[in-house]
Amino acid sequence: MPRVSEILAGKDHRVHTLDADTSVHAAIERMVEHNIGSLVVLDDGQIAGIFTERDFLRRVAIPDRPTRFTALREVMTTRLVCVDPETPVEECMSLMTDHRIRHLPVVREGSLLGMISIGDVVKYISDDRATEVRVLTEYITGSRA
Numbered sequence: 001m002p003r004v005s006e007i008l009a010g011k012d013h014r015v016h017t018l019d020a021d022t023s024v025h026a027a028i029e030r031m032v033e034h035n036i037g038s039l040v041v042l043d044d045g046q047i048a049g050i051f052t053e054r055d056f057l058r059r060v061a062i063p064d065r066p067t068r069f070t071a072l073r074e075v076m077t078t079r080l081v082c083v084d085p086e087t088p089v090e091e092c093m094s095l096m097t098d099h100r101i102r103h104l105p106v107v108r109e110g111s112l113l114g115m116i117s118i119g120d121v122v123k124y125i126s127d128d129r130a131t132e133v134r135v136l137t138e139y140i141t142g143s144r145a
Contacts (some may be wrong), residue, residue, distance in 0.1 A: 038117075047107065
């Protein structure tokens with residue numbers, strides 16, 4: 001069964017993080033600059049939460065909070081759902097669906113190893129299925145395409 005570690009092996013391991021006292025404005029600038037939908041928020045070097053596009057819309061934009069004077073700690077999601085590198089990919093899909101989230105930090109023994117998104121999971125499953133179909137087709141037809 002495929003594991004999260006296989007997804008991580010095929011992507012950049014860099015995870016964008018910011019301190020909990022960073023302004024929402026600075027966080028949004030970072031997200032736009034790197035074309036990402038979330039940031040892991042740290043407090044004293046430890047994972048404290050996640051700040052996502054959804055957090056911005058619900059907790060900053062709609063209530064009309066000032067982005068330059070609102071700290072991430074005030075608006076981040078603190079109930080973080082994380083996975084281990086050995087978590088099965090199918091379980092990640094279930095976690096994301098059940099919790100209605102699009103990003104899963106990958107953590108082992110308190111260390112942040114990476115981040116996977118729903119896009120990463122769907123692409124991995126799609127590529128895996130395409131390979132399986134190709135192999136089965138070659139087996140059935142007795143040829144190599």
